[in-house]
Amino acid sequence: MKLLIEILRQADAVSAPYRQTIAFEAQPEDTVATLLTELNTADGLCDTNGKPVGTIHWQCSCLQKKCGSCAMRINGVPRLACDVKLGECKNGKLLLEPLRKFPTVRDLIVDRSVMMENLKAIHNWLEQHAHHSQKAADLSYDASRCLQCGCCLEVCPNFCADGSFYGAAAFVPVSRVLSQLTKDKPQELSALYKKNIYGGCSKSLSCHAICPAEIDVEQKLANSNAVAVWKRYFK
Amino acid sequence: MSIMIIGAGLAGLSAALTLAEQGTACTLVSAQASERAQSVMAEGGINAALNTMGEDDSVANHVADTMRGGVFLADPNAVRGLCAGAPAIVEKFYALGVPFSTNQNGIIQRNFGGQKKKRTAFVKSSTGKMLMTALIDEVRKYEVRGLVKRLPHHRLNTLHIENNTCRGVTVTDTFSGQNITLSGSVILACGGMSGLFEGLTTGTTQNTAEVAALCLEQGVELANLEMIQYHPTTIGISGKRLLITEAARGEGGRLFVNRSGKPWYFMEEKYPELKNLMPRDVVSAEMVAVTARDDCEKQVWLDMTGIKKKVWQSRLSDLRAQVMHYLAIDPQRQPVPVSPGIHYFMGGIRTDAAHRTSCKNLYAAGECACQYHGANRLGGNSLLGAVYGGKTAAQTVLQEAQPIDPIAPCADIYREASPRFRAAVSNILGRYLKILRCESELLQAQSELNALEPSAQNAAEARLLRLAQATVQCALLRRESRGAHRRTDYPDTDPACQKQTVVNRTNVFYRDIPKETE
Numbered sequence: 031m032k033l034l035i036e037i038l039r040q041a042d043a044v045s046a047p048y049r050q051t052i053a054f055e056a057q058p059e060d061t062v063a064t065l066l067t068e069l070n071t072a073d074g075l076c077d078t079n080g081k082p083v084g085t086i087h088w089q090c091s092c093l094q095k096k097c098g099s100c101a102m103r104i105n106g107v108p109r110l111a112c113d114v115k116l117g118e119c120k121n122g123k124l125l126l127e128p129l130r131k132f133p134t135v136r137d138l139i140v141d142r143s144v145m146m147e148n149l150k151a152i153h154n155w156l157e158q159h160a161h162h163s164q165k166a167a168d169l170s171y172d173a174s175r176c177l178q179c180g181c182c183l184e185v186c187p188n189f190c191a192d193g194s195f196y197g198a199a200a201f202v203p204v205s206r207v208l209s210q211l212t213k214d215k216p217q218e219l220s221a222l223y224k225k226n227i228y229g230g231c232s233k234s235l236s237c238h239a240i241c242p243a244e245i246d247v248e249q250k251l252a253n254s255n256a257v258a259v260w261k262r263y264f265k
Numbered sequence: 266m267s268i269m270i271i272g273a274g275l276a277g278l279s280a281a282l283t284l285a286e287q288g289t290a291c292t293l294v295s296a297q298a299s300e301r302a303q304s305v306m307a308e309g310g311i312n313a314a315l316n317t318m319g320e321d322d323s324v325a326n327h328v329a330d331t332m333r334g335g336v337f338l339a340d341p342n343a344v345r346g347l348c349a350g351a352p353a354i355v356e357k358f359y360a361l362g363v364p365f366s367t368n369q370n371g372i373i374q375r376n377f378g379g380q381k382k383k384r385t386a387f388v389k390s391s392t393g394k395m396l397m398t399a400l401i402d403e404v405r406k407y408e409v410r411g412l413v414k415r416l417p418h419h420r421l422n423t424l425h426i427e428n429n430t431c432r433g434v435t436v437t438d439t440f441s442g443q444n445i446t447l448s449g450s451v452i453l454a455c456g457g458m459s460g461l462f463e464g465l466t467t468g469t470t471q472n473t474a475e476v477a478a479l480c481l482e483q484g485v486e487l488a489n490l491e492m493i494q495y496h497p498t499t500i501g502i503s504g505k506r507l508l509i510t511e512a513a514r515g516e517g518g519r520l521f522v523n524r525s526g527k528p529w530y531f532m533e534e535k536y537p538e539l540k541n542l543m544p545r546d547v548v549s550a551e552m553v554a555v556t557a558r559d560d561c562e563k564q565v566w567l568d569m570t571g572i573k574k575k576v577w578q579s580r581l582s583d584l585r586a587q588v589m590h591y592l593a594i595d596p597q598r599q600p601v602p603v604s605p606g607i608h609y610f611m612g613g614i615r616t617d618a619a620h621r622t623s624c625k626n627l628y629a630a631g632e633c634a635c636q637y638h639g640a641n642r643l644g645g646n647s648l649l650g651a652v653y654g655g656k657t658a659a660q661t662v663l664q665e666a667q668p669i670d671p672i673a674p675c676a677d678i679y680r681e682a683s684p685r686f687r688a689a690v691s692n693i694l695g696r697y698l699k700i701l702r703c704e705s706e707l708l709q710a711q712s713e714l715n716a717l718e719p720s721a722q723n724a725a726e727a728r729l730l731r732l733a734q735a736t737v738q739c740a741l742l743r744r745e746s747r748g749a750h751r752r753t754d755y756p757d758t759d760p761a762c763q764k765q766t767v768v769n770r771t772n773v774f775y776r777d778i779p780k781e782t783e
């Protein structure tokens with residue numbers, strides 16, 4: 031298929047961004063990730079103005095929706111490049127941009143360190159042995175699948191990288207730890223949850239709809255609230 | 266004492282946690298965040314003789330299966346330590362919150378390849394992700410306490426080695442381009458050498474084999490590079506090979522080929538005891554053999570349609586979703602076409618049982634290290650090897666680390682091989698380091714690699730090429746068939762070759778395997 035690819039590029043963290051358009055013959059069954067690999071190995075690739083394209087910087091790792099590395103805005107929507115097949119580009123156009131909520135490092139690479147910093151700030155770990163219960167097992171499994179990709183934060187109306195609201199990328203992993211706590215040994219996590227998540231979430235659930243791992247994000251929010259706010263621990 | 270860990274997958278995290286629990290600080294360096302490491306991709310499970318399935322399992326059985334699976338090329342003393350340490354490791358993960366399923370005896374285990382007992386603990390087919398989430402959360406605790414300092418978008422630039430002693434590393438921040446030079450002891454935990462076979466493996470694009478190449482350049486010994494595991498059940502998808510976990514066969518999946526128009530369950534006929542669950546080297550070689558026969562079709566199929574609905578729901582739902590997403594096949598209803606693909610590197614940086622490399626103050630653990638798996642790794646043993654290896658390496662460092670004088674900052678600009686150069690190297694290795702090998706083809710590989718020498722544009726490309734050449738040299742040296750290394754010109758296993766192939770800066774040679782001690 032003939033594809034017109036527009037990429038929002040930026041040489042480094044401080045340079046001005048610019049748009050570059052490339053015409054390329056691609057396979058509809060290939061993913062955006064494969065396309066980027068092909069563009070980067072193509073001989074003497076030039077854009078539609080005849081300017082050399084050079085290496086397009088982007089991140090990937092697993093190429094199978096398991097690591098969250100390749101999240102970017104694809105035709106305006108935050109998604110995983112290894113998930114989106116080119117055949118989805120019905121009008122033959124593909125727009126690739128870095129996620130906007132995080133500082134751009136270079137081309138399609140952004141710095142998502144804030145997600146890990148927030149999980150540290152909220153004390154997301156167990157201070158004691160996990161309490162396992164039948165009910166918590168499925169929840170723990172689903173919550174543990176979070177890729178830390180950041181797609182949910184990209185669409186969240188209340189998250190910004192320097193704000194004090196941490197969003198789904200925090201409450202999903204947090205729900206795993208909360209589900210494994212017991213009443214007799216509460217942790218600081220609950221209080222921090224109330225402050226940095228419960229208080230700031232307007233429950234629009236855009237995060238639920240966008241999650242590329244198809245985690246039941248809504249359920250994680252409800253369960254975290256139950257434990258951290260209403261003290262209803264898993265038995 | 267100053268300690269740097271390069272790599273933050275299971276092995277690196279395990280080393281960091283071991284140090285932190287002893288109150289010792291470390292710097293944990295990784296090319297990307299831990300959530301992106303290959304360890305999160307591991308599916309089927311982790312081995313430990315927990316003996317919860319009423320099958321009378323024991324550490325001795327685990328040792329025997331591991332040694333036999335590796336065709337007696339592993340260090341028997343190291344393997345004994347690994348298997349003895351396994352139950353406590355799985356129990357620890359349970360305490361850290363990994364949602365293993367349980368029965369009245371404890372954690373439920375499944376069948377896996379090359380093992381005569383149900384010994385593989387699992388969470389559906391997302392075991393690696395579950396272990397990683399729990400371990401990342403636990404290590405986070407020590408990050409906040411200042412014991413683990415992460416450098417999470419940093420690549421190894423230089424290993425500072427003088428007189429066969431490692432004095433530290435320079436790493437480069439891939440975001441800013443800035444170098445950081447750190448002196449101290451170094452644990453390498455940088456994963457397998459997928460970068461030698463780009464687009465041809467089930468693994469991550471992040472493990473570029475740069476570190477192994479740097480080691481070779483610096484004179485650190487590598488071993489058994491020819492031992493490359495082809496997993497029998499993979500499928501080519503856009504840009505890579507997708508793994509169908511061995512758990513599919515552990516839960517009842519069957520391999521067949523159409524012979525004279527009828528399905529032939531060749532593994533079941535040829536190996537009545539372990540059937541479809543023979544070690545991976547055996548299954549892959551049988552697949553090559555049956556598809557080469559005149560009376561058989563060229564495609565092998567994995568038939569999972571007999572697996573019960575309940576098992577699909579409780580143990581394999583994620584596998585089904587993955588196959589449906591990438592292949593548009595519902596494996597619960599239709600057989601899936603499979604063929605062998607590169608999956609694991611048994612060889613790598615040579616270590617002793619305490620995870621010392623040939624260079625003082627330099628240690629290696631996880632898939633980057635040559636340890637535990639001999640000529641063929643059993644499924645479920647590499648997650649275990651990564652965790653146990655990381656822990657053991659850290660314990661050794663704790664015993665041996667000496668203060669090291671600060672080293673001068675190094676300003677060398679980080680260079681990497683270009684995508685096109687990598688593709689050229691991978692193309693050659695992929696064509697000749699197949700499941701079946703022979704001298705003439707390996708010599709051809711060597712001459713094609715030699716011909717690439719003039720096109721290496723920088724030191725990183727030259728190093729990568731040298732590593733590729735060393736891999737072919739190891740394959741040429743081993744004139745026998747053993748485990749993953751099958752030579753059509755030397756089809757038998759030769760007791761005289763029950764040794765490690767070792768390569769250093771200048772030579773390739775055999776080294777004896779340690780004798781079993783009591």
Ligand SMILES: Cc1cc2nc3c(=O)[nH]c(=O)nc-3n(C[C@H](O)[C@H](O)[C@H](O)COP(=O)(O)OP(=O)(O)OC[C@H]3O[C@@H](n4cnc5c(N)ncnc54)[C@H](O)[C@@H]3O)c2cc1C
Binds near residue numbers: 294296392393632648
């Ligand atoms: C699809 C799949 C399924 C698998 N299933 C199983 C299974 O069920 N059971 C099992 O036992 N094993 C399984 N394995 C194998 C297992 O996942 C790996 O062997 C194991 O996770 C390796 O762990 P590690 O810590 O050594 O390396 P990795 O997890 O690969 O981590 C390597 C780390 O090193 C870093 N790194 C790499 N290069 C550099 C560099 N140049 N500079 C700085 N940092 C660097 C990376 O960023 C990463 O943090 C599977 C593998 C795959 C691909």
Ligand code: SF4
Binds near residue numbers: 189231232233235238
């Ligand atoms: S529910 Fe809405 S406000 Fe709350 S985390 Fe999700 S997207 Fe953000």
Ligand code: SF4
Binds near residue numbers: 183202245
């Ligand atoms: S909750 Fe979903 S969208 Fe958000 S970081 Fe985790 S995997 Fe990504």
Ligand code: FES
Binds near residue numbers: 090092094111
């Ligand atoms: S590369 Fe891992 S999710 Fe896309």
